[in-house]
Amino acid sequence: xxxxxxxxxxxxxxxxxxxxxxxxxxxxxxxxxxxxxxxxxxxxxxxxxxxxxxxxxxxxxxxxxxxxxxxxxxxxxxxxxxxxxxxxxxxxxxxxxxxxxxxxxxxxxxxx
Amino acid sequence: xxxxxxxxxxxxxxxxxxxxxxxxxxxxxxxxxxxxxxxxxxxxxxxxxxxxxxxxxxxxxxxxxxxxxxxxxxxxxxxxxxxxxxxxxxxxxxxxxxxxxxxxxxxxxxxxxxxxxx
Numbered sequence: 248x249x250x251x252x253x254x255x256x257x258x259x260x261x262x263x264x265x266x267x268x269x270x271x272x273x274x275x276x277x278x279x280x281x282x283x284x285x286x287x288x289x290x291x292x293x294x295x296x297x298x299x300x301x302x303x304x305x306x307x308x309x310x311x312x313x314x315x316x317x318x319x320x321x322x323x324x325x326x327x328x329x330x331x332x333x334x335x336x337x338x339x340x341x342x343x344x345x346x347x348x349x350x351x352x353x354x355x356x357x358x359x
Numbered sequence: 360x361x362x363x364x365x366x367x368x369x370x371x372x373x374x375x376x377x378x379x380x381x382x383x384x385x386x387x388x389x390x391x392x393x394x395x396x397x398x399x400x401x402x403x404x405x406x407x408x409x410x411x412x413x414x415x416x417x418x419x420x421x422x423x424x425x426x427x428x429x430x431x432x433x434x435x436x437x438x439x440x441x442x443x444x445x446x447x448x449x450x451x452x453x454x455x456x457x458x459x460x461x462x463x464x465x466x467x468x469x470x471x472x473x474x475x476x477x
Contacts, residue, residue: 280465282465287469287470288469288470289363289450289452289467289468289469289470290404290450290465290467291467292464292465295464305464306464335402337404339404346392346409346454346456347394347406347409348406348465349406350396350403350404350405351403352401352402352403353402353403353404
């Protein structure tokens with residue numbers, strides 16, 4: 248089955264700790280995205296990548312980092328510099344040039 | 360900067376009835392795409408419908424249709440024959456389309472919570 252997987256489903260972070268959220272897709276999509284969703288809000292773009300080994304900052308990149316070493320994978324690291332990391336994180340992907348983004352099931356990050 | 364506004368935080372509809380969700384957007388772009396996404400309690404974001412701004416014809420997908428008014432910058436979603444499974448948050452989203460057709464930022468509204476009642 249083709250799709251986007253995110254793990255873990257729930258993640259707990261301690262103060263000062265870096266944590267990494269996984270996003271994998273087997274749709275052969277070129278572009279991948281990370282969004283953050285807060286209660287009562289729409290989604291906001293953190294980072295996106297149009298091609299392997301290249302990525303761009305979105306609207307709220309501070310305190311986050313990404314890598315794109317493989318086409319299938321786009322992990323997001325929430326660093327200790329992100330002071331308010333509690334949120335729902337959604338990964339998406341799209342075929343380059345077709346504009347429609349498809350989403351994974353999300354990861355809920357909570358701070359202990 | 361582009362903005363998307365959904366003025367109805369919550370709505371409810373009886374099963375089998377029709378409901379319309381509103382969305383307005385602000386942009387100086389001429390070429391762009393508009394989307395409606397559905398987020399049920401599972402929180403998975405699901406594409407409902409998409410509209411290209413250069414197309415005058417309104418998009419339809421089974422029971423879902425849009426009323427796209429480009430001059431008014433309005434993009435409403437109509438759900439016909441509402442079903443219990445339509446209960447969800449609905450998000451309107453905007454994406455500009457540059458000449459090369461490359462993708463970038465989806466700008467989301469804050470959502471409308473729709474409840475379908477039996």
